[in-house]
Amino acid sequence: MGNFFSHLLQRKGDDRVNLNEFKKSHERFSQGPLGLGILTQKDDRGYSTSVLNRKIKPKDDRKELFHSLKYEDDEEVFHAFHGGNSDEILVRHEPSNIVISRGVLQCLRPGAWLNDEVINLYLELLKERERREPEKFLKCHFFNTFFFEKLTNGKNGYDFKAVRRWTTKKKLGYTLIECDKVFVPIHKGKHWCLAVINIKNETFQYLDSLGGEDIHVLEVLARYLMEETRDKGDTEIDSTSWKKELVDDLPLQKNWRVCFFVTNDAFFIIFLL
Structure with a gap:
């Protein structure tokens, strides 16, 4: 690629x-x-x-x-x-209602800017892979590209109520605290980063291919997870005391194109080519 x-x-x-x-x-x-x-x-x-x-x-x-x-x-x-036709529909993912046209897909060409639809479709495919082979992969939840923006769009930079209904057990079939890892794509204006709530190891991780460090993202997610578990009736946890890791052993970007790399435990890194 x-x-x-x-x-x-x-x-x-x-x-x-x-x-x-x-x-x-x-x-x-x-x-x-x-x-x-x-x-x-x-x-x-x-x-x-x-x-x-x-x-x-x-x-x-x-x-x-x-x-x-x-x-x-x-x-x-x-x-x-x-x-020739950039409006031609190449993929229609029925479960998520995501539609990928030729014009959208061409964001993967060198020098282009990655868009939400391609990222979100990729995350949906990761979900489906886990459902097909649950014995092979960790149990994970993948938030879409709009989650963190919605969560932090409140008056004081935080609004749990805005995303409260995103994770009802009726909707998901599970609660977040049952997962091993939760993945949160973060848009930083000019590039994409990734935050991981590693429930299995009680760790919050932040990955940035520009080498940036944003501990605030992890603090927001720690607060979110604590409120989320309380709201859904699970045992209350103090996730604010969990380890917060700014992962620095990452490939660094050489231009502005984004790629995904998936490992065997569904821990994936977004990095720029």
Whole structure:
């Protein structure tokens, strides 16, 4: 996705790029089918080569998580990025009512700005993956991109009532405190960050590919979780005393494009390519 798409799309959307060139570039950069598997190619020392050309120790079962695409799928990808009608609907996710048009999907092209629809659809797919194989993944909840903005849009920068009904047991089928981890995408104006409520380890984590540190985000979420558990009738907890971690061992951005990286326990990092 990284180096490969950067090369392929260097003409800035020129539709004259043909499928044969697409496949030749594909073979030269990925040495295999296009897909998420390109994020986990190994160098001669056995390390995974990320799209940032940084070295990340591979997970033993990562191959099970990243499935490469077949060439017929590559053709679908090519037409999604180079078709003529930007309003054409490419994906309609019925459970969440998220609609992805060609114009929306093209936010994944180099130099483009990632949009809410693509992030939210990705999170919905993570939810579905967990439901399909609950024995394989941690139990997680994924808030959409509007949650934190709504939570912090009150008169004093906090409004629990605005999101109180988002997490009723009738709606979710579970309560947040039953989850191992809760993921909260955070929009910082020019890029996306991620906050993780690690209930299993009683830790709040903040991940920023710009290297920024925002302990306030974690304090807000600590207050939210305490009120949430009290409101839903669970045993009251003092989540404000949990550990707050500003994760600094992250790939750092080189430009303004965002990518997702998923590990075997559904702990994913948003970072910029």
